[in-house]
Amino acid sequence: MSLFVGLDVGTQSVKLVAYDPQARRIVATHGQPLELIAGNDGSREQHAQWWIDAIRTCFGKLEPALRARVAAIGVSGQQHGFVPVDADGNVLAPAKLWCDTSTSGECDEIMSAAGGAQRCVELAGNPILAGYTASKLPWTRKHRPEVYAKLATILLPHDYVNFWLTGERWMEYGDASGTGWLDVRTRTWSREILAATDAGTALAAFLPPLVDADHSAFISRAVAEELDLPRDVRVSAGGGDNMMAAVGTGNVVPGVLTMSLGTSGTLFACADRPVVDEAAGWAAFCSSTGSWLPLICTMNTTVATENVARLFGFSTRDGDAVMAGTAPGADGLTMLPFFNGERTPDLPNARASLLGMDMGNLTRGNVYRAAMEGATYALRNGFDSLRNAGMTFDSIRLTGGGSHSAAWRQMVADVFDLPVQVPEQAEGAAFGAALQALWAHGRATGADADIASIAREHVRVDEAASARPQPEAVAAYREAYQRFLRHLDNERQQHAGASTTR
Structure with a gap:
């Protein structure tokens, strides 16, 4: 009777789906809209606390009997965001988002320092594009020096939600590849791109440990009590919204x-x-x-x-x-x-x-x-x-x-x-996060199912909406x-x- 919750922390809203894998159906869907701080310079920001408040609201709409059945949670998040956190876990400034173009000048600076856009592709597989996380750090150093001085950890939006849920800081490879710093060929941080971003700092120290996609950790006791969830709920690695939508569409x-x-x-x-x-x-x-x-x-x-x-x-x-x-x-x-x-x-x-x-x-x-x-x-x-x-x-x-x-x-x-x-499930990212939570929970409790077999079993298509050439x-x-x-x-x-x- 276990339920698996997928959270999709998007730009416009937070969505929650609760999936019953035995019945093969979504038993509840809830959402909460989010505000956006938009500046004339192209900046697009949100307060990370807004995400947490929206998650609290979504769980508050979930019936107590359903909350009691939750076994695991997976988090999908908008990619490329920049959440600066100090050593005590406090967020130091609004999160700069994927659609923020105010750091385009810093993109050029990083690529120039690395030897050009083509050299960035050689080093990490991608150029540093406007919106990617990398450019947001030098922007912060220039425009929010007090934040930069206290910075201990750089988190992506879904990483921060995981941190709130578990008290642990980590980053998984899919979302990490959207920072611009990860060498996608080796799945390691590119030392050259990190140095081109901030030559005067050991930038790798600001990045949390990388974990595999089937990683999970227990929810913190305080958050379990606050959300009225079982204390043995596991939180999966999660991922970026495109990565979770891939899972949710099979x-x-x-x-x-x-x-x-x-x-x-x-x-x-x-x-x-x-x-x-x-x-x-x-x-x-x-x-x-x-x-x-x-x-x-x-x-x-x-x-x-x-x-x-x-x-x-x-x-x-x-x-x-x-x-x-x-x-x-x-x-x-x-x-x-x-x-x-x-x-x-x-x-x-x-x-x-x-x-x-x-x-x-x-x-x-x-x-x-x-x-x-x-x-x-x-x-x-x-x-x-x-x-x-x-x-x-x-x-x-x-x-x-x-x-x-x-x-x-x-x-x-x-x-x-x-x-x-x-696919029958319209909320592909949230549903994908729920399926990843199902996979990670199974791996943690001794099940041997892989993500491909889970997708085959649970992702169903609407045959009436199919089309053939x-x-x-x-x-x-x-x-x-x-x-x-x-x-x-x-x-x-x-x-x-x-x-x-x-």
Whole structure:
């Protein structure tokens, strides 16, 4: 009758799911919204105490009878955050988040000190990108010297929640790979990148011990009493939200590709080896299962369809109906959906454009389709890079808001020429954290199940939402996708020319 709780500490909210593995069902789901501190300089911060208060609220909504059955907790957290903690465990400043761009100058400084972006890839597998944890330390040294002077430990958001739950400080490899400091090939801290970040300090001393993905520790007596939980509850290693979403969608063995259609879009896969792109076309992360997680992020997915729907005065909930009667290729319209610039490909200063308009094809249905197609083609472009690196896939697990659209699910199947499956559990990161907790609890109590068998047993797909490629549409999209790539090449050339002129 044991329950396994997954906590997803996101940017907008904290979510809790309680999973009963014997009944194969979620028995409770609760959430609590979070505030965001946004500055004109690009800073995006939250107080770590807000996460703890939201977790308390979520557990308070969980019925006492369910709380009494909790055996283990897993924590998923937004990646790349910077939580500065002193020797006594006190948080010294608001946590700078993944979406904080105020430290972009420090990214350049670190990479320059290391010998350039390409050298960073050689040393650790990734360049130091805006948002990564590494750049937040020198920013703190410059702008919050009193915090830097008292700093004892650098924790990521999910690490801090684990610390609150257990009293222990640790970091697991998946989330650690998003700091920019971890050499993903060897799963060790890169001494050269650490030195490039802070040459005057033994930075490794500020980083907690690295633990394996099946690690767990007992909840502290004080927190167990406060949350009215059993004292023998175990807390698993946890991981970053993308790593936990991989578990929650069953993406724990090679061959499965997870795609998230949110405001931004992500593609990630499980690899049994480090998959590093020398051109840094994707993030070469570790997974939170002992493997690796190459990940591609595009910045404009549902933001494209939402902008078009707003322009024409309808809701995206009605988008499938608006598209009815249109055909693959949008009658010659092509959208480059770069409303927020773009990360993959690296076009941060690009802007969205609608190309191929004539007197007959400029309808709201075609424009909406062009937005959906453009967002999908951008992800397909990243997929091509993974495939060119030798990775193969037999299916796509689709999550995020866009997965609720039957038209979009079919479009993904046709554009990628792969079957699409939608997991039953919508809260992929929280559910993945619960499954990791189940795995870690089993390892600690003598069970020999591995994470792959757990995923096979507990991750179920909604067969009614599945989609298979349709040959005629596959052929039509193949031609339209090539048109998208030609326009994308023109965009790249224009931005390369602008950079040369500057």
